[in-house]
Amino acid sequence: MATVTTPPELSTHPPLHPSDSEAGRRDAPWWRSAVIYQIYPRSFADSDGDGVGDLPGITRRLDHVARLGADAIWLSPFYSSPQADAGYDVADYRTVDPVFGTLQDADALLTRAHELGLRAIVDIVPNHTSDQHPWFVEALTSAPGSAARARYLFRDGTGPGGDQPPNHWRSVFGGPAWQRVTEADGSPGQWYLHLFDVHQPDLDWTNPGVPAEFASILRFWLDRGADGFRIDVANGLVKAPGLPDWDHEQGMMQGAVETDEQPPYWDQDGVHAIYRSWHDVVAEYPGDRVLVAEAWVPSLDRLARYVCPDELDQAFNFSYLLSPWRAKDVREVITDSLQAMDSVGAPTTWVLSNHDVIRHATRFGYPAGSDLPKGIGVDDPQPDAVLGLRRARAATLLMLALPGSAYLYQGEELGLPEHTTMPDEVRQDPTWVRSGHTQRGRDGCRVPIPWEADAPSCGFGPGPLTWLPQPQGWPDYALDRQVGVPGSTYELYRAALEQRAARGLGAGSLAWLDGYDDDVVAFVNDRTLVVANLGEMPVALPADVRVIVSSLPLPDDGTGPVVPSDVTVWAARPDHSPRQMATSSTAFAATRTPSLPARFTSYISASARRTTDCGSSPRAATTTPMLTVMPTRCPST
Numbered sequence: 001m002a003t004v005t006t007p008p009e010l011s012t013h014p015p016l017h018p019s020d021s022e023a024g025r026r027d028a029p030w031w032r033s034a035v036i037y038q039i040y041p042r043s044f045a046d047s048d049g050d051g052v053g054d055l056p057g058i059t060r061r062l063d064h065v066a067r068l069g070a071d072a073i074w075l076s077p078f079y080s081s082p083q084a085d086a087g088y089d090v091a092d093y094r095t096v097d098p099v100f101g102t103l104q105d106a107d108a109l110l111t112r113a114h115e116l117g118l119r120a121i122v123d124i125v126p127n128h129t130s131d132q133h134p135w136f137v138e139a140l141t142s143a144p145g146s147a148a149r150a151r152y153l154f155r156d157g158t159g160p161g162g163d164q165p166p167n168h169w170r171s172v173f174g175g176p177a178w179q180r181v182t183e184a185d186g187s188p189g190q191w192y193l194h195l196f197d198v199h200q201p202d203l204d205w206t207n208p209g210v211p212a213e214f215a216s217i218l219r220f221w222l223d224r225g226a227d228g229f230r231i232d233v234a235n236g237l238v239k240a241p242g243l244p245d246w247d248h249e250q251g252m253m254q255g256a257v258e259t260d261e262q263p264p265y266w267d268q269d270g271v272h273a274i275y276r277s278w279h280d281v282v283a284e285y286p287g288d289r290v291l292v293a294e295a296w297v298p299s300l301d302r303l304a305r306y307v308c309p310d311e312l313d314q315a316f317n318f319s320y321l322l323s324p325w326r327a328k329d330v331r332e333v334i335t336d337s338l339q340a341m342d343s344v345g346a347p348t349t350w351v352l353s354n355h356d357v358i359r360h361a362t363r364f365g366y367p368a369g370s371d372l373p374k375g376i377g378v379d380d381p382q383p384d385a386v387l388g389l390r391r392a393r394a395a396t397l398l399m400l401a402l403p404g405s406a407y408l409y410q411g412e413e414l415g416l417p418e419h420t421t422m423p424d425e426v427r428q429d430p431t432w433v434r435s436g437h438t439q440r441g442r443d444g445c446r447v448p449i450p451w452e453a454d455a456p457s458c459g460f461g462p463g464p465l466t467w468l469p470q471p472q473g474w475p476d477y478a479l480d481r482q483v484g485v486p487g488s489t490y491e492l493y494r495a496a497l498e499q500r501a502a503r504g505l506g507a508g509s510l511a512w513l514d515g516y517d518d519d520v521v522a523f524v525n526d527r528t529l530v531v532a533n534l535g536e537m538p539v540a541l542p543a544d545v546r547v548i549v550s551s552l553p554l555p556d557d558g559t560g561p562v563v564p565s566d567v568t569v570w571a572a573r574p575d576h577s578p579r580q581m582a583t584s585s586t587a588f589a590a591t592r593t594p595s596l597p598a599r600f601t602s603y604i605s606a607s608a609r610r611t612t613d614c615g616s617s618p619r620a621a622t623t624t625p626m627l628t629v630m631p632t633r634c635p636s637t
């Protein structure tokens, strides 16, 4: 390294976010500082070789999540569903879809999770049911004005013959949010509201039968041992009285609308009474159960209203996920997030990837702030995979140092990229068809996980079938190529989670540091110094700190270790206790090497570049109801 970097004169701001007290830490519910690992059941592990992941597959592989060091799992929906929207169209909230297994399999999964010390959060989808739900089937065969129709939002049409929709509301997926039905006598009939797909009729939450049914569903899963719920579209359940007209296109998934006005179906004040009642249901149960909101609202302040002390416990922080890899943006969103959640005493959450967005190892392989398509295909500009993984590791290490609760998405601990060259003819996300082949959708982040490099389907299942093709190079990311390998992304995650727990970072504080250039994100969390270098020039660490974990090994410029571009470091400050100085055996602990070890750089570039194929893994024969009409729910990335 040519330039000698001088250790900066650092000064600490007053804490933006205070630590939990010792007593507070002792008594705090687990979820205030948890690391929660999202499992997308279709793509985690397949037990029976049909190419589709299932609950027994998850149970068999669950020790991986425990060894990684996560505190909990969140399971995306596995309920009986025609799969019009990847299981977010539920036909029976109390049964498991046969493609995923049985209710006994769900019980076994929950039992195994608890044996491993993992909590388990399940999904709840209360805004709408499937059109195959018995309630909706009954509503269709019942007369206008009947009790069965009153559970949904049936209305007469407008205009001559009622052949125009009741109002101008638009579906999130495009087109009118209303569908006309044919009455029992064959005549054109009423219309029903579907803010999402036509197969997802919205429930009427002002009908007392609806909240009563959902309280019963919550209890059904709490009784079986669920440790909480992730609430789908938590901002949508209540519509403004009278369904007043609104003819703007709305961009819920971008978290914004085209006007400053709030649509009469999002974020209505009435939702909060529902969540207060859910809070009470969950409070009937022993232990600390958690309610997590997926709520797309215009601001972090509006989001904070969902996590008031008598409502839900935490909310996904999509603002953080959507933030570009630029220091100014990262500092701003961290500050705003902590201030908003602290204002109501709720833990802030952090997330970089999920089943709806382009994986962050790929997102960060494009220039910061790029406007990426909703799904990347072979014709699109391809990411810089090496840079993407480098930045993803740095971003993850930054995220895991933040106080609050962090969400991981299956496979990110392996450094998995998005599948960006998937042939269009094997795509399963109906977004591709529904968008007129303009948006490829989310298949690229849902590719089955590689467990064993040399096994068929990379160990995803017992045979070669995978419901989406695994890309070339997948074996290089396999878990068995990374366990115990210094420098692997898996070992980085494991070391980070170990140190996060040992150093109490999740319950800790955040105080910004001054002294670095603007393109460095630097803060202290109690006795841990965190430096993320988002700039181009290497920066020095203070002389008196000791490196605990770094996202890549740190070169030494002769005066001490320096932090290169796109690298994050955790370091112990001088007043640490011996226990907090403990370093993980496989972390880059206190490395003072003259340059990046060749073994590491070859690993990272090989992972990103190699073109070995994953056994022979043809696409699964379509033996299961595939996602034939699923609309997009992608947040903008």
Ligand SMILES: [Ca+2]
Residues within 6 Å of the ligand: 046, 047, 048, 049, 050, 051, 052, 053, 054, 099
């Ligand atoms: Ca299966």
